[in-house]
Amino acid sequence: ITCVATDTFRSAEAFTEAHWLVLFGGLACTVLLCLYLVRSRRELENRIRLTQTIYEREELFRQLAETVDVVFWATNAEATRLEYIGPAFRHLTGQGVRLESSELSLMLDVFRPADGRALHAALEQLRSNGGRFTIVLPVERGDRGLRWLRVCGFPVREPGCELSRIVGFFEDITEHKLAEDALRDSEEKLRTLFNHSPDLIFTVDSQADILLTNRPLPFPIGTGGEKRSELVLPANVRIGYRDRLQQVFASGCVDHFQFARDDATWWEVRMVPISSASEVMAAMVVLTDVTENRKLQWQAIRNARLASLGVLSAGVAHEINNPNHAILANASLLARIWRDALPILAEYEEEQGDFLLAGLSFHQASEIIERGMTEIGDNAKRIRKIVNNLKHLGKEDRGQMDEVADVGKILRAVARLLAARIRKHTDAFSLALPDSLPAVKGNVQQLEQVFINVIVNALESLPERSRSVRVSAAADDQGKRITVRVEDQGQGIAEDVITQIGEPFFTTKGDSGGTGLGLSISSSIIEKHGGVLRFESRENEGTTVCIELPVIKED
Numbered sequence: 018i019t020c021v022a023t024d025t026f027r028s029a030e031a032f033t034e035a036h037w038l039v040l041f042g043g044l045a046c047t048v049l050l051c052l053y054l055v056r057s058r059r060e061l062e063n064r065i066r067l068t069q070t071i072y073e074r075e076e077l078f079r080q081l082a083e084t085v086d087v088v089f090w091a092t093n094a095e096a097t098r099l100e101y102i103g104p105a106f107r108h109l110t111g112q113g114v115r116l117e118s119s120e121l122s123l124m125l126d127v128f129r130p131a132d133g134r135a136l137h138a139a140l141e142q143l144r145s146n147g148g149r150f151t152i153v154l155p156v157e158r159g160d161r162g163l164r165w166l167r168v169c170g171f172p173v174r175e176p177g178c179e180l181s182r183i184v185g186f187f188e189d190i191t192e193h194k195l196a197e198d199a200l201r202d203s204e205e206k207l208r209t210l211f212n213h214s215p216d217l218i219f220t221v222d223s224q225a226d227i228l229l230t231n232r233p234l235p236f237p238i239g240t241g242g243e244k245r246s247e248l249v250l251p252a253n254v255r256i257g258y259r260d261r262l263q264q265v266f267a268s269g270c271v272d273h274f275q276f277a278r279d280d281a282t283w284w285e286v287r288m289v290p291i292s293s294a295s296e297v298m299a300a301m302v303v304l305t306d307v308t309e310n311r312k313l314q315w316q317a318i319r320n321a322r323l324a325s326l327g328v329l330s331a332g333v334a335h336e337i338n339n340p341n342h343a344i345l346a347n348a349s350l351l352a353r354i355w356r357d358a359l360p361i362l363a364e365y366e367e368e369q370g371d372f373l374l375a376g377l378s379f380h381q382a383s384e385i386i387e388r389g390m391t392e393i394g395d396n397a398k399r400i401r402k403i404v405n406n407l408k409h410l411g412k413e414d415r416g417q418m419d420e421v422a423d424v425g426k427i428l429r430a431v432a433r434l435l436a437a438r439i440r441k442h443t444d445a446f447s448l449a450l451p452d453s454l455p456a457v458k459g460n461v462q463q464l465e466q467v468f469i470n471v472i473v474n475a476l477e478s479l480p481e482r483s484r485s486v487r488v489s490a491a492a493d494d495q496g497k498r499i500t501v502r503v504e505d506q507g508q509g510i511a512e513d514v515i516t517q518i519g520e521p522f523f524t525t526k527g528d529s530g531g532t533g534l535g536l537s538i539s540s541s542i543i544e545k546h547g548g549v550l551r552f553e554s555r556e557n558e559g560t561t562v563c564i565e566l567p568v569i570k571e572d
Contacts, residue, residue, distance in 0.1 A: 088187035090124055091173075094180045096140040099123055109156055109164070109187065128154050136168060143170050143183060153190065165194040217304040220291065221246045223266050225259055228299060246302060250286070251278060258286065265290050266297045275307060283311045316538060334404040341400045348393040355386055418545065421569065422461045424490055424499055425450045431468045432488070435476075442476040445485035454499055455492055455568035459546040464566075467539040467550075471503045471562050474536070478507025478560065492568070498548075501564040510554040 088109065091101040098119050109127050125133040132154045139150040149171045157163050170185035219230035226244040247255040254276045261272050265288045273287040287303040366372065366379050374382035432439070432448050439446045457464075475486045484506040492499050536550075543550045547567045554560040 087189075089184070090186065091182055091184040092121060092124075092140070093182055094144070096137075096144055096183055097121060100182060103186075106187075109166075127156055129157075132156075139168070140170060140183060143172060144180065147172050147180065153194070164189055164191045166190065215306070217249070218301065219246060219249075220299050220301050221262070222299055223263075223297075225262055249304065251276065262288055262300060262302075265300050269297050282306060282308045312537070337400065337404050341397055341404065344393065345397040345401070348390060348397060352390040352394070355390060359383065418459050420459060420461050421456050422459050422464055423454065423456060424464070424501060424566065425454045427461060427464055428468060428488060428490060428501070431465060431472065435469065435472060438473065438476060439486075442479050442482065443484060443486055444482050447485070447487045449487065449489040451491060454490060455496060457499060457546070457566045458569050459566070460542075463542045464546070467542050467564065468501070470536065470539045471564070475503050475505035475507065475560070475562070478505055478509075480508055497568060499566050499568060501566070503562045503564075504559065505561075506559045509556040509558050509560055510552065 087103070088106045089101070089103040090099065090106075092099055099121050100119070102124060106124075106127075121137075125136055127133075128136060135152065136154065139152055142148075143150055149169065151167060151169045153165060153167050155163060156166055167188045167190045168185065169188070170183055172180055173182045173184055175181045214231060217230075217232065220228045222228055225246050227246045247258050250258055254274075257274070261274065264270075265272050269290045269292060271287065271289050273285060275283060275285045277283050283306075285305045285307045287305070289301045289303070290297045291299045291301055362379060362383075371378055371380075373379075377385065428448060428450060432446075472486070472488065479486070486506075487504045488502070489504075490499060490501045540550045543564060543566070549563075549565045551563045551565075552560065553563070
């Protein structure tokens with residue numbers, strides 16, 4: 018640039034007229050050019066950083082898609098074209114699948130036709146209402162066997178709320194599904210066991226309010242929504258139950274007790290603490306019907322007493338036998354001596370006339386002595402029979418049911434054994450038996466126990482000695498069963514009582530020490546022998562007990 022005018026270049030005039038304007042204009046252009054270059058460099062650096070970020074994110078997404086056991090996918094807004102599906106999809110379909118395909122069937126055909134249609138319907142539902150979906154479908158393709166996939170889909174919208182695409186993922190939840198199914202199956206079995214338990218089970222909090230129960234609770238009082246657990250129990254045990262429950266919460270120890278209801282049933286209450294760490298959060302209460310156990314306990318006690326009585330009776334019988342043998346021997350000897358001395362005494366009477374023996378004339382004394390000797394022998398023999406019965410009662414009962422039993426012989430032995438009791442209660446006892454009866458198979462001592470129980474009950478029902486008890490036995494026309502009948506003219510049994518007399522612990526003789534087990538045990542024994550025990554009664558007129566037993570079948 019020059020400041021000298023030439024013929025070909027006359028720009029110097031500008032410098033002559035406005036040289037400062039030119040200078041500043043040049044500087045401004047230079048600054049603008051520098052700013053442009055700086056800005057371009059910054060934009061280039063931003064593009065480089067953005068490209069690096071995009072590359073890193075794409076690499077991260079690629080690593081995520083290829084290493085995580087989740088298959089990501091995306092379709093267009095119409096759900097007609099597959100825009101993306103992750104490489105992990107090969108684990109589901111096998112290595113031969115072409116992931117470059119854009120057909121939606123690539124994603125749907127991995128499932129069974131019905132499941133594929135369900136997935137397609139879920140996509141259509143998402144398109145129509147815009148919500149997300151989650152479904153669980155089984156898949157059997159690939160090299161991993163049967164697997165369970167959770168398929169989730171989400172809508173992607175543009176700023177104008179237009180649906181631009183649908184994205185989602187496949188997640189393998191096989192382990193979770195199997196564990197969930199196993200847990201559900203275990204819970205179902207536990208629930209079935211819990212609900213079908215014969216016990217009444219419920220959980221309670223520290224206030225004794227019911228939290229959970231295995232069946233509807235029949236509260237005796239209160240409304241249907243009543244939660245107080247003590248209402249399940251009789252009124253007389255509720256306070257004790259509350260006190261024991263509080264001790265369970267305080268100590269964390271198990272407690273239990275038993276109680277009887279008005280219907281003669283026995284129940285056991287068990288209270289088990291349910292703890293979390295060191296604190297008792299709740300308690301499980303179990304109510305169990307232990308009537309049968311109590312029955313067995315009482316039966317065992319009774320059997321033990323009978324066994325002790327049998328052993329004692331056998332010992333007493335042995336002690337009685339010794340003096341009784343001496344009485345029999347001496348009575349026989351004295352009878353022979355008297356018979357030998359009688360002719361001499363008669364001859365003396367003829368020679369000397371009548372004389373006194375113990376203040377009695379010879380004829381009176383001879384009659385009394387003769388009768389006395391006979392009675393001594395007969396009574397000693399009777400004692401021997403009673404002792405033999407006591408010995409038989411004292412024998413160990415092994416519960417065998419294959420003995421051949423003569424019912425007539427057993428009834429005669431029972432009558433002899435109860436002779437003293439019969440004389441105490443009645444003057445009109447009769448035993449009507451045929452000459453022979455068919456044999457039955459069973460346990461002789463158990464049948465004796467039944468006949469003793471029934472006859473004793475008949476005797477104790479008599480209001481006065483003039484009333485009778487009649488025992489009879491006979492075979493039916495076909496000869497298949499024997500019926501033993503015990504008929505009394507006692508007080509009879511009321512209609513509301515006769516239906517309960519065979520139940521354990523039911524007794525009308527509680528004041529006199531009755532346990533209510535006699536007829537229950539008798540009924541059980543007869544059932545074990547294949548027989549039937551029946552009662553027919555009219556109040557204030559008497560009772561008839563029929564015992565039917567099957568006879569031994571002839572081969």
